Amino acid sequence: MVTRNVQTLHRLHTAGSWNGLMVSLRVIIRSPIPGPVPQGTIRLYSMKYCPYAQRTRLVLEAKGIKYETININLIRKPDWFFEKNPLGLVPVLETSQNQLIYESPITCEFLDESYSGRKLLPADPYEKARQKMLLEHFSKLTGCMYKILRSRQKSEDTSELEEGFWNHLCFFEQCLSVAKTPFFGGDAVTMVDYMLWPWFERMEAFSLHKGRLLHSVLLLWSPLHRRD
Amino acid sequence: MSAKALSKGSPIPGPVPQGTIRLYSMKYCPYAQRTRLVLEAKGIKYETININLIRKPDWFFEKNPLGLVPVLETSQNQLIYESPITCEFLDESYSGRKLLPADPYEKARQKMLLEHFSKLTGCMYKILRSRQKSEDTSELEEGFWNHLCFFEQCLSVAKTPFFGGDAVTMVDYMLWPWFERMEAFSLHKFLDNTPCLRNWIKVMVQDPAIKATAIDSKTYKDFYILYAQRSPEACDYTS
Numbered sequence: 001m002v003t004r005n006v007q008t009l010h011r012l013h014t015a016g017s018w019n020g021l022m023v024s025l026r027v028i029i030r031s032p033i034p035g036p037v038p039q040g041t042i043r044l045y046s047m048k049y050c051p052y053a054q055r056t057r058l059v060l061e062a063k064g065i066k067y068e069t070i071n072i073n074l075i076r077k078p079d080w081f082f083e084k085n086p087l088g089l090v091p092v093l094e095t096s097q098n099q100l101i102y103e104s105p106i107t108c109e110f111l112d113e114s115y116s117g118r119k120l121l122p123a124d125p126y127e128k129a130r131q132k133m134l135l136e137h138f139s140k141l142t143g144c145m146y147k148i149l150r151s152r153q154k155s156e157d158t159s160e161l162e163e164g165f166w167n168h169l170c171f172f173e174q175c176l177s178v179a180k181t182p183f184f185g186g187d188a189v190t191m192v193d194y195m196l197w198p199w200f201e202r203m204e205a206f207s208l209h210k211g212r213l214l215h216s217v218l219l220l221w222s223p224l225h226r227r228d
Numbered sequence: 229m230s231a232k233a234l235s236k237g238s239p240i241p242g243p244v245p246q247g248t249i250r251l252y253s254m255k256y257c258p259y260a261q262r263t264r265l266v267l268e269a270k271g272i273k274y275e276t277i278n279i280n281l282i283r284k285p286d287w288f289f290e291k292n293p294l295g296l297v298p299v300l301e302t303s304q305n306q307l308i309y310e311s312p313i314t315c316e317f318l319d320e321s322y323s324g325r326k327l328l329p330a331d332p333y334e335k336a337r338q339k340m341l342l343e344h345f346s347k348l349t350g351c352m353y354k355i356l357r358s359r360q361k362s363e364d365t366s367e368l369e370e371g372f373w374n375h376l377c378f379f380e381q382c383l384s385v386a387k388t389p390f391f392g393g394d395a396v397t398m399v400d401y402m403l404w405p406w407f408e409r410m411e412a413f414s415l416h417k418f419l420d421n422t423p424c425l426r427n428w429i430k431v432m433v434q435d436p437a438i439k440a441t442a443i444d445s446k447t448y449k450d451f452y453i454l455y456a457q458r459s460p461e462a463c464d465y466t467s
Contacts, residue, residue, distance in 0.1 A: 113332035125320035129308045
């Protein structure tokens with residue numbers, strides 16, 4: 001750690017960037033690697049607005065797990081963060097036994113299996129598989145959402161992408177209307193609802209809540225979820 | 229296994245008999261091979277219906293809206309797709325040898341490894357596509373080498389022959405199909421510098437499930453030429 005800091009400082013100094021050096025010093029001084037995780041608690045590396053990290057936070061809250069949060073500046077990531085997750089992304093869980101778990105669905109499943117109490121994943125292998133297949137479909141919907149956002153930033157025409165987004169949304173609408181249940185896993189909130197939720201919370205911020213009328217069934221799921 | 233692949237216009241298969249599980253597959257698909265490895269390793273009674281992925285039957289989209297193999301169909305008409313989901317479903321549904329670790333952290337470790345591996349396979353396919361367009365692949369091959377090193381390091385740090393310890397577990401089967409195709413993809417020269425991975429390959433080829441599903445490099449090479457040309461006969465190719 002010390003060696004790396006010295007090397008970084010040297011590189012910046014020889015590049016002649018005093019401002020860069022000051023910024024780097026601030027970053028280095030301000031974010032030393034956190035200490036170990038205390039017994040009886042689990043640590044979440046997160047970012048306030050990250051939807052993927054929100055999945056993990058939803059599970060932590062839903063299961064009443066004792067946790068501490070360390071927020072990461074995803075624009076100016078601390079070097080040590082790559083020791084926690086080589087992919088450099090949140091969410092990451094760290095246990096008091098120094099175990100590191102990353103990738104949002106993996107963190108959520110780890111929490112559900114490791115902690116007793118309310119089980120969010122179904123016990124039945126097929127029902128569990130159904131939830132995971134739904135998640136796979138959902139990744140296409142979120143992929144669409146991000147493509148639309150990037151296209152808009154470039155002031156491109158998004159009508160074709162929005163058509164694709166609508167089709168993906170219909171798939172989820174159909175899941176609820178065919179099942180005739182308020183939630184994606186039945187009559188109560190289960191893991192899959194929490195996995196999907198963060199993007200629906202952002203629908204309005206992404207300006208995707210209008211355009212086509214959200215069918216009443218999907219609309220019904222949203223308010224139900226807000227109450228959770 | 230060598231049954232002719234069903235194409236567009238073929239009738240929808242009948243129900244799955246009791247006591248058996250059906251796998252929709254394609255002889256040369258590495259993702260479907262994952263599921264076949266688990267079926268073999270756990271000694272599960274199964275039947276295979278091969279799908280012509282170049283001329284997919286319309287009814288296949290009722291089995292998997294994404295139109296991909298592998299798909300499992302049970303005698304209760306349950307459909308499961310996406311290779312990791314099929315493998316986990318089989319491990320949980322069938323008793324006997326457990327391939328996934330019981331410990332939540334060890335299970336999570338295997339899944340994280342799989343995530344890293346998807347970057348390696350992504351790299352492999354980019355290299356193949358670039359070569360088809362006669363583009364320069366040196367930068368992509370650099371990336372591929374870095375990803376391969378990650379896996380080499382996993383084994384050298386753990387000092388175990390397999391990715392999950394001293395015996396074959398789920399993650400080994402999940403990685404295997406692409407290593408079986410390394411030579412067909414002309415990427416096997418990279419293994420010259422990865423002694424732990426070479427050792428892993430040496431012990432993996434002894435595994436009975438792997439022996440049951442193995443195909444030689446020359447046959448893969450010939451298949452991939454036909455598949456790249458989108459030949460409707462590719463999926464039924466026999467050497």
